[in-house]
Amino acid sequence: MELSIEILIKRSLKLYMKYGIRSVSMDDVAHELSVSKKTLYQMVKDKTDLVDQCIMLISEMTDMSGFCMDPKMNVIEKHIFIYKHITRMLSEINPSFEFDLKKYYPEQHLLFIKNRRQHIYDKMRIDLKQGIEEGYFREDIDIDKLTILNIIRIESFKETDIFEIYDVKIIDLLDELFNYHLHGIATSKGIEEYMKLTKDKN
Numbered sequence: 677m678e679l680s681i682e683i684l685i686k687r688s689l690k691l692y693m694k695y696g697i698r699s700v701s702m703d704d705v706a707h708e709l710s711v712s713k714k715t716l717y718q719m720v721k722d723k724t725d726l727v728d729q730c731i732m733l734i735s736e737m738t739d740m741s742g743f744c745m746d747p748k749m750n751v752i753e754k755h756i757f758i759y760k761h762i763t764r765m766l767s768e769i770n771p772s773f774e775f776d777l778k779k780y781y782p783e784q785h786l787l788f789i790k791n792r793r794q795h796i797y798d799k800m801r802i803d804l805k806q807g808i809e810e811g812y813f814r815e816d817i818d819i820d821k822l823t824i825l826n827i828i829r830i831e832s833f834k835e836t837d838i839f840e841i842y843d844v845k846i847i848d849l850l851d852e853l854f855n856y857h858l859h860g861i862a863t864s865k866g867i868e869e870y871m872k873l874t875k876d877k878n
Contacts, residue, residue: 679711681719681729689730696772697727698780724781731777731784735791738765751807752858752869758799759854766833767847796827804861812866822861829853 687709691700702723706713720726749757777785800823807813833846858870 679709679715679719684709684716684719685726685729685733688726689733692727692730692776693769693773696770697776699772699776702726727777727781727784731788731791734788735795738792738795750869751803751810751812752862752866752873754803755807755858756854756870756873758803759850762830763847763850766830766850793827793831796830797823800826807861807866811863812869813861814863817861826857 684705688700688705691705691708702713702716705726706716709716716726720729774785774788777788801819804813804817804819804822808815808817808819833850838844859867862870
């Protein structure tokens with residue numbers, strides 16, 4: 677397999693997310709890709725350059741502007757789909773990834789956080805408005821405040837040691853949080869649709 681810059685970035689990001697950034701050296705990346713370090717440095721200037729490009733890839737991965745655009749899906753279906761997407765991403769990221777990014781690459785960390793927040797904010801506002809228009813979400817919810825609260829809740833999962841203290845899995849808590857969230861914003865029509873869809877999945 678011929679090494680391309682796209683493959684280099686994707687495989688490097690996978691290593692960083694699994695083991696953290698600091699613990700993965702350029703030697704580790706070269707070994708993972710079965711190439712020499714000289715080959716890597718022909719494609720990127722150094723590790724910082726590689727991290728920069730990995731952050732750009734994460735931004736593309738978390739851009740949900742075109743996510744769930746199927747007109748046949750109602751907003752409850754979209755909410756469930758996006759929740760599963762976010763859950764998968766959170767469960768795949770080693771906590772040390774963001775810790776290392778914040779400590780050793782502060783500029784990249786700021787960009788990472790800014791992009792993640794903006795993508796979630798933009799997508800959630802659109803979906804909440806759609807839900808109100810379709811009659812699935814309550815008309816009296818404050819869209820802007822609720823969107824910010826959800827960003828805070830999502831980010832808090834990466835900043836706590838509660839999982840180790842209480843021996844609980846992040847996926848289990850996210851399931852309960854999502855259920856709590858839907859019941860808090862949904863109309864009776866929305867809850868009925870949510871129960872129908874989750875029952876079909878079980």
